[in-house]
Amino acid sequence: MPVPPGQTHLAAPGGPERWRTIGTTHHVLGVIHNVTSATRLLDLLSVFEGDTRIQVHFTCTGSSAFDGGMREFIAAREMPCIPWGEACELKFDLAVSSSRGGELQDISAPLICAPHGAGYNKTLSREPGAGSREPGAFGLTDEWLVHDGRLIPSAIVLSHDEQRERLRDGCPDAVPFATVVGDPCADQLRASTPFRDAYRTALGVRPGQKLLVLTSTWGRRSLLGHGGDTVRRALAELPRDEYRVVAAVHPNAWHGHGGWQVHTWLAPFVRAGLVLPVPETDTWKAALTAADAFIGDHGSVTLYGVALGLPGLLGAFDEGVVAPGSPMALLGGLLPRVTAGRPLARQLADAAATQPGDARLAEVGGLVTSRPMRSMALLRGLFYEHLGLPEPADPAVVRPVAVPRRPHDRRRDPAPPPVFVTAHFEEHGVGAPTVTVRRYPAAVQGAEAGHLPDPHLVAAEGEPDVRWLHTADILLARPAATERPTREVAGPLFDRYPGCGVVAVPGPDGLNGDCGLALRDGPELTARWRDAQWWTTPQTAAAAAHACLSRFGPAWEGGITVRTGEHLPPAVLTVAAAHRS
Known part of the structure; x- marks a missing residue:
């Protein structure tokens, strides 16, 4: 049973009043099938926010093959949980389920059933390993709504009027108990x-x-x-x-x-x-x-x-x-x-x-919904009607999604991953040329790379997959703790990787987009950004400079407008001999 071990929660129906802080009068049971249904269930139960008359409890049916993550989900949200067997022995004023799985007929409470996705779109059979599924939608058929000839739910939540006709086909006796409330997620x-x-x-x-x-x-x-x-x-x-x-x-x-x-x-x-x-x-x-x-x-x-x-x-x-x-x-x-x-x-x-x-x-x-932006109000009305309680005075409103915490990778490699780079020059009659440089992760290219016309490869010193280092056109040196001459840093890399034509050396802090450039068979250069953008990195500077040197010759110096995409802001890169920087 994917429920934290222990006795029935102290606030459960029939529990000793002496241990309670809030004098609730009604008890609601939220029925969880798995994490998927639990996330939708919490959306539904949010209509009880602020109402101290109501204590919400949770139980898990234990009927889902996908019960992984349930303990962590319940514990992280501090949800008062009652083991399934005990929950079926207690009497609640209302039960709400966002799935049809489990022996829901054993619950002693009026039961409201809602979908846990965008309506009712899947077919599913109760029989494990069944070779065929009934044609009706999961949640809208006798198989999921009737037990021993008796309708299980007291109310069936629909998100759109069209679902009523499909319910009529799958379980005609349930139609009088269906209510269209819209879709809270939508x-x-x-x-x-x-x-x-x-x-x-x-x-x-x-x-x-x-x-x-x-x-x-x-x-x-x-x-x-x-x-x-x-x-x-x-x-x-x-x-x-x-x-x-x-x-x-x-x-x-x-x-x-x-x-x-x-x-x-x-x-x-x-x-x-x-x-x-x-x-x-x-x-x-x-x-x-x-x-x-x-x-x-x-x-x-x-x-x-x-x-x-x-x-x-x-x-x-x-x-x-x-x-x-x-x-x-x-x-x-x-x-x-x-x-x-x-x-x-x-x-x-x-x-x-x-x-x-x-x-x-x-x-x-x-x-998806035939009651847009009304689901919270309609759901709350349905729930309180079955509870026999007047609704709170404040309106039930839909809350926007919370701004997520900035996602981050589970690991952050100290060296940027190798990339293939393409360069497309725009011809101008006068003024500085423009080059559009696009970067593509090298490690995920697979067997087909027809979308990359004549790319060159940029890899960073310390890259653990050495095949990239041995085939790179440009190598990005590790930022040094103190500034060192570019040629001094580049020399050992040229010796170690004879296929490399350019070494880019970032500044000591490793964050500045400017870099020194050493050409194997050419001069030492500097590449400096003007109007720096978030994408103006040493890797991009080296790639743009390499493209210009390949197109205009190793003696080329000057400024060039660099773009990395149609809608991204441009920046100007100036390439000059090191003694002129």
């Missing part, structure tokens, strides 16, 4: 949109960058399970200075394999720049609100992205688990799939150009 995402810039800053998105959210549900045909190469492609093909990539991984995938294992599997991608927040936080909501585009699968986050009006692609889609006639099934027929052999940036650009005005996608996005 409302929260909508309420969060004014704070998009704050979320982008917290997620490390710089001015001019695009934020791409990769979202994966669980299962072998999810984005991670079936289309896992999409993660690699996003990091390999999209320039690292132009894009910030966040992966929203379903709790069942995370806890089914273990958080350590997921981190370990995705560690090469994290080193290449992937942001990987833990799934039981609201960081995925902040990321989706802040995103410019998404790549998803048949999980709820994909549907929420469409409801927000974001352009997107499908990296995977499992028609076999999607309920026929559901919004997700409709979406699967509309969103384009990620295709091989075509640049991912072009596919995203096409989505951004065509999807915002697509009436069909807008219609599917509208199926």
